[in-house]
Amino acid sequence: MTSAAAPILLEARGVQKHYGKFVALGGVDLQVRANTVHSVIGPNGAGKTTLFHMLTGNKTVSGGKIVFDGHDVTHEPDHRRVRRGMARSFQVTSLFPTLTVRENLRLAAQGVAPAGAHDPWHPPFGRRARAEVVHGVLKRLGLERLSDTPSSNLSHGQQRRLEVGMALAARPKAIFLDEPTSGMGIDDLDEMKDLIQGLKEEHTVVLIEHNMNIVMNISDTITVMQQGRVIAEGKPDEIRSNALVRAAYLGNMITGGKA
Known part of the structure; x- marks a missing residue:
């Protein structure tokens, strides 16, 4: 089964997060298909980790809806989502x-x-x-x-x-990985890349990652965020050639092959 034909395991519809007058997420739509690696990228402050908090129940949404495996989990706490089949790692090793x-x-x-x-x-x-x-x-x-x-x-x-x-x-059914290669040396990167890529045989992976070599090599779908909104989504080749994405974030990183 191709990634495009796989069923949708996780869907976010118009998800918002406000901190007073500050809008961290301004209405994010996201569809993650089962047994794929779906990466979320963007510059610092784009709202990637905040989106993870909303999807996994670590924080409460200000608006919108989240459906996981056919269940509306919008207002469920994180421990209930774990029992439904969500698991998560964090930026700082815990x-x-x-x-x-x-x-x-x-x-x-x-x-x-x-x-x-x-x-x-x-x-x-x-x-x-x-x-x-x-x-x-x-x-x-x-x-x-x-x-x-x-x-x-x-x-x-x-x-x-x-x-x-x-x-x-x-x-879990879905694993959320927040910058799993952060701080890693070159020798460890290949092992982590192979580990993540192999996970989709039995799991769905939602990944935040700044290493563009890894993102482009292992992702089935990439969502690009900027200032709390999605500005592009597609396969790695589509994101690599997207002029808006390059102007907003990637620049020459993905054309030059540097992370």
Whole structure:
């Protein structure tokens, strides 16, 4: 199935976010198709992260509607959206630094079912250990040999991969990744790019990313934002050749191949 024929998993209709008189989002429309990589790009302050907050329920909308997997989730809190199949990483790495890689993933897997997630009276044995899920994610991340290492001892690139893994451990339908390659060295970029591209076999990926080489290589659809509004949307080749996009944001970056 081509990306154009895939069903729509997530739809935003006229989503707005106001902070007093400041308009962070001025009516954003977005359609994300299942099992695709859909990237959202734009200059700093364009509203990309604010849009992520609205889509994932981290903050409340000022107007508009959000539909996920056939459900109106516009006014649902973030923890309910997680249970519907949304998972998210953030710009700033957010891990449990003193816990091992395995324990970070276990907690993420347990968090989907909050009733049994926080039980200090019983050790995480049996089904509560989520061993099968954790093992599968460790293998996918290439972090099996580091499973018993505290997350604070990982390299920056490994920590960023682990954070993606924590989103995966929730077994989501859609994964929202906010600048997952931020601060990465060249050696880590290819591994992260391959990881994200492979996710769409089983998940839908919504990506904020400033590295244009990665965006152009792995995206099925790209939405370009400026000043809280969508100014263009299309396939990578269409965005690369869009004069309005180049003038507003990309300049010579995508024609010269530099991020």
